[in-house]
Amino acid sequence: QSALTQPRSVSGSPGQSVTISCTGTTSDVGGYNYVSWYQQHPGKAPKLMIYDVRKRPSGVPDRFSGSKSGNTASLTISGLQAEDEADYYCCSKTATYTGVFGTGTKVTVL
């Protein structure tokens, strides 16, 4: 099972919006509505930001939103803030062993 494909980096100014893509296949992203997203600050454990494509856990700002079209899922951060600078990983259900992560995207706030 290969890792899902994410852009290596994206950047934006405070207040702008950025979108991170996560591309898989019909055997993972395209086959199930079970994509989650994780935020990881340097030296910290990952944190769940989005699950089931577009649901937000309690406490996650509504600036974070998720969507999916075909084999590609997306995470959008609206109204970018300095604290959003981090690495982001998508994760999808697969037909074989439940989970596969994306390659990871570094978000830089300019």
Place this chain on the structure above:
Amino acid sequence: EVQLVQSGAEMRKPGESLKISCTASGYTFTSHWIAWVRQRPGKGLEWMGFIYPRDSDTKYSPSFQGQVTFSVDKSITAAYLQWSILRASDTAMYYCARLPHFEYPVLDYWGQGTLVTVSS
């Protein structure tokens, strides 16, 4: 409050064995799966597999099958990740995380991570 607390950093030589722990609290330990995730230095997250504390049912991702062993001790709400023969390539941060249901890859609570260094 749900918490997963992992054991401290470990340093071993190639060929040695190791067992690290993840102690859960704040929820019913036997009602949720525990997943393990590897992160090599400077690299991304890798899904290793998971274990169901109620019956110790396990599922390993192909890359980790036969390389590691998951186990639990329900009496102390602890999950374990074990190697019988460590390699330098096992050097990584290892995270445990709560997986509410094995069919849905949602890791809602994470441990702080255990750094494993394998070097001669």
